[in-house]
Amino acid sequence: MEEFFQQLTNGLTVGGIYALIALGYTMVYGVLKLINFAHGDLFTIGAYLGLTLLVSLGLMDHLGPIAGVLVLALLVMGLLALVGALLERAAYRPLRESPRLSAVVSALGASIFLQNTLMLIYGARFQVYPQDILPETALNLFGVDIPVIRMLILFASLILMAALYLFIQKTRIGTAIRAAAIDQNAARLMGIDVNRVILIVFLVGPALGGVAGLMVGLLYGQINFTMGWVYGLKAFTAAILGGIGNIPGAMVGGLLLGIIESLGAAYISIAWKDAIAFFILILILIVRPTGLLGERVAEKI
Amino acid sequence: MKKILLFVTALCLVAAQATASEPIRIGLMAPITGPWASEGQEMKQVLDLIAGDVNAKGGILGRQVEVITEDDGGDPRTAALAAQKLITRGVIAVIGTYGSSVTEATQRIYNESRVIHVANGSTAVRLTEKGLKYFFRTCPRDDEQGRVAAQTIRRMKHRRVAILHDNTTYARGLAEEARSLLRKAAVPVVFYDALTPGERDYTAIITKMKGAGPDVIFFTGYYPEAGLLLRQKKERKWNVPVLGGDATNNPDIIKIAGKEAAKGFMFLSAPLPKDLSSKQAKSFLSSFSRTYGRQPNSIYSILAGDGFRVVIEAVRATGGTDPDAMAGFLHSRKFRDRNGLTGVISFNGKGDREGEVYRGYKVDAQGRFILQK
Numbered sequence: 001m002e003e004f005f006q007q008l009t010n011g012l013t014v015g016g017i018y019a020l021i022a023l024g025y026t027m028v029y030g031v032l033k034l035i036n037f038a039h040g041d042l043f044t045i046g047a048y049l050g051l052t053l054l055v056s057l058g059l060m061d062h063l064g065p066i067a068g069v070l071v072l073a074l075l076v077m078g079l080l081a082l083v084g085a086l087l088e089r090a091a092y093r094p095l096r097e098s099p100r101l102s103a104v105v106s107a108l109g110a111s112i113f114l115q116n117t118l119m120l121i122y123g124a125r126f127q128v129y130p131q132d133i134l135p136e137t138a139l140n141l142f143g144v145d146i147p148v149i150r151m152l153i154l155f156a157s158l159i160l161m162a163a164l165y166l167f168i169q170k171t172r173i174g175t176a177i178r179a180a181a182i183d184q185n186a187a188r189l190m191g192i193d194v195n196r197v198i199l200i201v202f203l204v205g206p207a208l209g210g211v212a213g214l215m216v217g218l219l220y221g222q223i224n225f226t227m228g229w230v231y232g233l234k235a236f237t238a239a240i241l242g243g244i245g246n247i248p249g250a251m252v253g254g255l256l257l258g259i260i261e262s263l264g265a266a267y268i269s270i271a272w273k274d275a276i277a278f279f280i281l282i283l284i285l286i287v288r289p290t291g292l293l294g295e296r297v298a299e300k301i
Numbered sequence: 302m303k304k305i306l307l308f309v310t311a312l313c314l315v316a317a318q319a320t321a322s323e324p325i326r327i328g329l330m331a332p333i334t335g336p337w338a339s340e341g342q343e344m345k346q347v348l349d350l351i352a353g354d355v356n357a358k359g360g361i362l363g364r365q366v367e368v369i370t371e372d373d374g375g376d377p378r379t380a381a382l383a384a385q386k387l388i389t390r391g392v393i394a395v396i397g398t399y400g401s402s403v404t405e406a407t408q409r410i411y412n413e414s415r416v417i418h419v420a421n422g423s424t425a426v427r428l429t430e431k432g433l434k435y436f437f438r439t440c441p442r443d444d445e446q447g448r449v450a451a452q453t454i455r456r457m458k459h460r461r462v463a464i465l466h467d468n469t470t471y472a473r474g475l476a477e478e479a480r481s482l483l484r485k486a487a488v489p490v491v492f493y494d495a496l497t498p499g500e501r502d503y504t505a506i507i508t509k510m511k512g513a514g515p516d517v518i519f520f521t522g523y524y525p526e527a528g529l530l531l532r533q534k535k536e537r538k539w540n541v542p543v544l545g546g547d548a549t550n551n552p553d554i555i556k557i558a559g560k561e562a563a564k565g566f567m568f569l570s571a572p573l574p575k576d577l578s579s580k581q582a583k584s585f586l587s588s589f590s591r592t593y594g595r596q597p598n599s600i601y602s603i604l605a606g607d608g609f610r611v612v613i614e615a616v617r618a619t620g621g622t623d624p625d626a627m628a629g630f631l632h633s634r635k636f637r638d639r640n641g642l643t644g645v646i647s648f649n650g651k652g653d654r655e656g657e658v659y660r661g662y663k664v665d666a667q668g669r670f671i672l673q674k
Contacts, residue, residue: 003508003509003512006508007505007508007509010502010504010505010508011505013502013504014502124336124338125553126525126553126556126557128553128556128557131559136536138536138538145537145538147536147537216501219501220501220502220529220532220533221529221532221557221559222501222525222528222529222557224525226499227499227501229499230499230500261505262504262505265505265506265509266505266508266509269494270494270495270496270505270506270509271468271494271495271496271497273497273505274497
């Protein structure tokens with residue numbers, strides 16, 4: 001039983017990170033019906049920028065670990081929002097009226113461009129976050145050892161997700177985003193500036209992806225320029241699992257995928273854990289083709 | 302017509318003149334770019350250094366030696382093109398390369414063109430199981446490493462072993478070899494599985510392994526994953542010793558794991574350059590640091606140097622560049638226990654290097670790799 005809870009917490013941490021990245025995929029898909037393949041690389045940029053700022057600014061020395069990490073996270077989010085907006089301007093806006101496939105190709109191109117830019121700037125070797133930034137203590141809950149940093153990361157991702165949920169549901173901008181997701185033309189007729197909505201989506205999604213990158217750096221230490229691929233793929237899977245285009249779906253999908261992976265590894269086979277996760281994805285899609293929380297939107301006529 | 306004949310005759314004479322003083326060309330196929338670029342660039346430095354040395358002493362058979370480098374990019378397809386380019390440049394032998402799959406893509410190309418091929422970092426067993434006449438390697442084989450690993454584990458008196466690989470050909474082969482040898486020796490393997498390389502979170506695996514209660518973990522994969530395993534193992538306050546295969550031999554493992562988590566980690570590897578003890582090796586290392594201002598990092602570049610020296614010796618001993626004579630000489634009893642940079646060198650009938658090459662290493666508190674006696 002102890003091992004079960006240990007595996008559950010292992011899975012929740014991984015799942016929290018998947019969920020944060022999945023939100024970026026699902027938001028863009030919801031509004032633009034575009035899969036932003038460069039999103040995984042925005043996540044990687046977050047990890048690298050976090051490292052650069054951490055080493056060069058010395059925030060921890062001035063502000064202490066907790067405040068330092070908070071400021072660092074805000075800086076990374078701000079910068080990534082900027083990168084996201086630039087990406088939208090450069091790679092997607094010019095193709096707004098083109099067939100959807102052109103935008104997908106543009107997304108793939110942007111992904112390759114960003115990945116290689118990172119390699120040219122930082123080199124192909126693994127980069128490592130300095131150690132001992134956050135306390136290494138572990139809490140013992142009911143016989144399960146949970147490192148504090150893992151709990152912090154899980155809580156931080158839950159808080160960010162909750163904030164995003166409130167933003168989408170309770171604010172005017174959030175309502176505009178939801179409206180544009182349902183029908184862009186109708187939203188435009190209602191006086192919503194759809195281009196601005198899209199811009200906001202590209203500010204928020206990359207910011208969340210970037211902060212996930214920072215978390216991975218802080219938690220695991222080791223980052224490299226290709227890591228966005230694996231995380232991007234997993235997060236994309238999570239978004240589909242929860243129902244792509246649906247924000248609570250991405251959160252549920254991410255956490256669920258993390259848990260399925262760690263329990264699959266624990267009780268079936270480690271080598272087969274990805275296969276198990278994808279098998280469950282297929283099962284869910286057979287029963288619910290729109291994902292767990294995805295709703296069938298009426299066809300536009 | 303006469304003029305043309307005269308011209309052709311003159312041209313032939315010039316050409317004949319040229320062959321007499323033409324240098325002996327030896328190819329280097331190495332990953333100058335790509336993920337293993339640091340390995341390949343050092344291989345080139347080592348060969349350039351030795352060739353310069355040979356030429357300064359008058360060359361071989363009165364001819365100069367020229368190293369021709371082609372980049373394989375660490376990629377089998379690029380390597381096949383590199384091999385063809387080297388052959389058209391008239392090399393008599395090729396040194397290289399690092400990755401087994403890359404070497405494999407070029408083996409037959411060299412063999413069909415009757416070019417001596419000495420690999421320096423390709424340890425996959427099957428490379429020498431094809432009966433290729435002109436293929437040799439100065440590095441050991443993976444099954445040899447499996448044997449040394451099983452021996453080390455038994456010597457450390459461990460009774461419950463966990464084996465973890467990463468499903469790559471190399472890591473899996475090593476894991477299987479070690480498992481079957483341990484079974485024969487009646488040492489129980491309580492855990493055997495594979496992780497997915499390239500991920501960050503291996504805590505699910507660590508928790509599961511811990512449940513099996515091993516008293517040693519043998520990880521046969523590469524250093525990025527090994528570093529993460531050590532780090533996350535420490536995070537879980539689990540103090541089981543870990544033994545790694547030679548793919549964990551990279552200073553970056555200390556960076557990734559952190560000194561504290563890496564302390565006590567053991568791995569098997571061909572000796573590091575700093576631990577080479579022969580007279581040849583010492584003088585080579587000092588001339589390397591004189592020329593390049595640092596010590597070589599990788600044993601594989603030194604093994605490339607050994608391959609190069611072996612080829613030079615074959616040319617000298619056979620008095621020419623005939624590939625059959627050279628291959629025959631290297632396979633024969635006439636070439637036995639020659640002093641190389643990495644110890645004595647002789648080849649068996651398959652072209653594999655004979656003798657024990659692997660050593661045990663342990664990481665100390667400062668993150669240094671210390672040779673174990």
